[in-house]
Each structure stands twice: as C-alpha cells, then as structure tokens.
Amino acid sequence: MGRAILHLDLDSFFVSVERLFDKSLIGKPVIVGGTSNRGVVSSCSYEARQFGVHSAMPIVKAKRLCPNGIFVSGRMSDYGKYSGIVTDIIEARSPMFEKASIDEFYIDLTGMDKFFGAYKWSSELRQAIIKETGLPISWGLSVNKMLAKMATNEAKPNGQYMIEPGKEQDFLDSKHVSKIPMCGEKTVEFLATKGIQTIYDLRQFSVEALHGWLGKQGSFLWKRSHGIDTGEVHPYHDPKSMSSERTFGTDTNDLEWLKKVLMSLAEKLAFDLRGESKLASCVALKLRYSDFSTHTKQMAIPATSNSKILIEKTLHLMDEFYERGRKVRLVGVKFTNLAEGNYQINMFDDRDKDILLYKAIDEMKNKHGEGKVILAQNLNINVREHHDSRAALHKEVKREEGKAKKAGKKE
Numbered sequence: 379m380g381r382a383i384l385h386l387d388l389d390s391f392f393v394s395v396e397r398l399f400d401k402s403l404i405g406k407p408v409i410v411g412g413t414s415n416r417g418v419v420s421s422c423s424y425e426a427r428q429f430g431v432h433s434a435m436p437i438v439k440a441k442r443l444c445p446n447g448i449f450v451s452g453r454m455s456d457y458g459k460y461s462g463i464v465t466d467i468i469e470a471r472s473p474m475f476e477k478a479s480i481d482e483f484y485i486d487l488t489g490m491d492k493f494f495g496a497y498k499w500s501s502e503l504r505q506a507i508i509k510e511t512g513l514p515i516s517w518g519l520s521v522n523k524m525l526a527k528m529a530t531n532e533a534k535p536n537g538q539y540m541i542e543p544g545k546e547q548d549f550l551d552s553k554h555v556s557k558i559p560m561c562g563e564k565t566v567e568f569l570a571t572k573g574i575q576t577i578y579d580l581r582q583f584s585v586e587a588l589h590g591w592l593g594k595q596g597s598f599l600w601k602r603s604h605g606i607d608t609g610e611v612h613p614y615h616d617p618k619s620m621s622s623e624r625t626f627g628t629d630t631n632d633l634e635w636l637k638k639v640l641m642s643l644a645e646k647l648a649f650d651l652r653g654e655s656k657l658a659s660c661v662a663l664k665l666r667y668s669d670f671s672t673h674t675k676q677m678a679i680p681a682t683s684n685s686k687i688l689i690e691k692t693l694h695l696m697d698e699f700y701e702r703g704r705k706v707r708l709v710g711v712k713f714t715n716l717a718e719g720n721y722q723i724n725m726f727d728d729r730d731k732d733i734l735l736y737k738a739i740d741e742m743k744n745k746h747g748e749g750k751v752i753l754a755q756n757l758n759i760n761v762r763e764h765h766d767s768r769a770a771l772h773k774e775v776k777r778e779e780g781k782a783k784k785a786g787k788k789e
C-alpha cells in the first residue's frame with residue numbers, strides 16, 4: 379500500500395489574520411508587506427492577485443499595479459500566535475506531522491485509510507481549524523509531499539483536493555511546468571526555449587537529456603514530472619513544549635492503569651524539564667478513544683518543574699475530563715509555555731523538601747539510568763493516594779538508594 383500524505387496551507391495567511399482584527403478588509407485587495415516603498419509583498423489577498431500582485435514583489439510595483447489596494451505593515455507577533463493555535467489543533471489530532479513553514483503543514487496519514495478514511499479525517503481537521511480560528515485553509519491529499527502540495531494549490535482558495543490513487547500521472551500531465559514546486563521562473567523560461575510547456579512535454583525527455591541541460595535541477599525535474607518524491611514527513615518539535623504519549627496495544631478503560639501510565643509520563647517529562655533547567659506553566663492531557671476521536675484539555679499553573687505538582691495536575695485533568703468507561707487508545711501529557719528557570723528558585727517555600735528529594739532522584743537517575751527508577755517509582759505508588767505521593771516518593775527514594783548502593787558494590 380502506498381503512502382498517504384496530507385498537505386495543509388492557510389490561504390493568504392497574513393491577510394486572513396489581519397481580517398480577523400479588521401472585518402472591513404474582507405473582500406478588498408489587501409497587501410501585507412510594509413507601507414514604505416522599499417519593502418516587498420509578504421502576503422496579498424486573492425482580490426489583490428487579480429491585479430497581478432504576488433508575494434515577494436516590490437511594494438512599489440504592487441502600488442503601481444493595484445493603486446487602490448489597502449497596504450498594511452503587518453503584525454508578526456499575531457501571525458506567530460495564530461500559527462501556534464493552528465499547530466496545536468493539528469498536533470492534538472494528528473499521528474505525526476511536519477510544520478514546513480509558519481502556515482504550512484504535512485501530515486503522514488499512511489495506514490489510517492483502513493480505519494476511517496484519510497479523506498474524511500482531513501475534511502474534519504480542516505473544518506475544526508476553520509471553526510476554531512476563523513482562518514481559511516486548504517489541503518491536498520496524495521501519495522507524496524510534492525503531489526500533496528500541488529493538490530493544495532489546485533484546491534486554493536479555501537478548498538480541498540484529493541488526487542485519486544492511480545491518477546497521479548494524469549493529474550500532472552496537463553499542468554504547466556511552472557506548477558512544479560521549486561521550479562523557478564528562469565527554469566520555466568529555459569524549458570520554453572526547448573518547446574516544453576506542460577509536465578507531459580517535460581517527461582518526453584530522458585533524465586540524461588534534462589541533466590545535460592540543467593544538471594542536478596534537471597534530474598530533480600525528471601523525477602517530479604514522473605510524480606516521484608521520496609521526501610519524508612519530518613516530525614515537529616515545539617521548542618516551547620515537551621510532550622510524551624503512549625499508544626496501547628489493546629484499548630483499555632482501566633482508570634487505575636491509565637493513571638499509572640500518566641504518572642509515569644508526567645514524571646519522565648518533569649525529570650526532562652529539570653534536566654534542561656526549564657519550568658512549565660501549562661499542563662495538557664491528551665486522550666484518544668478507541669474510535670480515534672481525540673481530546674486535549676489543558677490548565678495553566680504557576681511555573682514549576684516540581685514532579686509532585688505536575689503529576690497532580692495531570693491526574694486532576696484526567697479525573698475531570700475522562701469519560702468513565704470509554705476505551706482509550708492513547709494517552710499523552712504535554713507541558714507547555716516553557717521558560718528558562720530552575721527549581722531551586724523555590725528553595726524558600728514549603729516545598730524545599732520536595733526540591734531536595736528531586737535533586738536526589740535526578741542525581742540517581744543520571745547515575746543509574748532513569749528508566750529503572752521511573753518504573754519502580756510509578757508502579758509502586760498507589761494511584762488512589764497520589765495526594766500523598768511525597769511520602770511515597772520518599773519511601774521509593776530510600777528503597778532505590780538502597781538498591782543503588784547494593785548495585786554499586788557489586789560492580
């Protein structure tokens with residue numbers, strides 16, 4: 379079975395964000411890219427494109443082409459914020475995704491088809507993004523990244539397009555070579571001198587011929603004209619968050635067990651937080667039920683890297699939001715809004731004992747390998763009494779210290 383790759387792209391993203399703040403911009407030719415004459419267009423509305431304006435064009439030229447256009451300088455921080463919101467929505471639902479730019483994503487849906495249909499899943503994701511942000515977004519679905527991106531361009535604006543499996547070459551053949559991503563203006567001009575207009579024209583030439591004319595770019599174009607792209611979807615890591623999740627071999631509704639797993643995930647993340655001298659000020663719980671519906675709930679907390687607090691908040695979210703009896707396929711914990719900081723700064727509050735405890739645990743983990751300690755800690759703590767986990771942790775530490783000493787002697 380082939381791959382299934384989804385490409386998502388927010389439509390004229392900066393303009394769409396501007397329109398969230400100023401409704402009067404809707405339906406008008408809007409050009410983002412500074413009001414001074416020295417800048418270039420960074421985004422423009424479809425109304426502006428009708429005048430021939432496009433991204434990267436000098437503002438001076440855009441003003442000449444579209445004198446009645448509305449020129450705005452743009453608000454980068456809001457673009458970043460909305461990009462983050464869309465990223466969160468995608469992350470909460472997706473098995474694995476890549477953030478290719480501020481407004482562009484790839485999701486690997488390979489293998490999902492047999493469960494409930496990648497097309498349906500993608501449609502629902504798009505509707506969720508539109509509903510939650512008010513931003514128009516388009517997608518394309520096909521067997522690789524290049525074809526998915528080309529399908530998105532076909533779908534724009536505010537649409538969706540799946541290239542039917544097996545129809546990839548038909549889709550490509552009728553397109554102009556300029557539609558191939560990364561095929562620049564100069565290359566298009568050169569190909570025109572050889573009588574090449576469409577992708578069909580292009581693939582009448584051998585890879586040797588194209589390489590002879592254009593070097594590496596020629597081989598690249600030969601592959602593209604045949605619909606070949608082996609590029610992988612590169613997993614996204616948000617530097618401002620840390621997350622960990624577990625998919626079960628068999629779906630379960632055993633709450634005690636689910637809580638133990640969550641404790642172990644939260645503990646491991648808290649350890650990583652402290653290892654990187656970071657503090658989290660938001661805890662999120664992710665639950666995927668057996669029907670693949672995925673839910674995330676989060677809560678803000680005072681910045682901390684204290685395991686006890688982070689575990690408590692995680693379990694609190696679970697108590698609050700888990701629908702009892704429903705079978706769970708995946709659980710995940712995420713700490714976000716990370717900031718630089720050390721748990722030692724809390725030295726003078728009543729948690730100083732915790733801090734010493736965590737220092738001891740962390741040292742032990744660093745020394746003896748974290749896996750063993752985490753497992754022992756979490757499996758031995760009675761989840762129902764997690765409010766008293768400090769005492770349990772103390773006990774565990776003592777026990778582990780004893781074990782560690784013994785192990786040390788043997789070595």
Ligand SMILES: [Mg+2]
Pocket residue numbers: 387388389390391481482
């Ligand atoms: Mg875009």
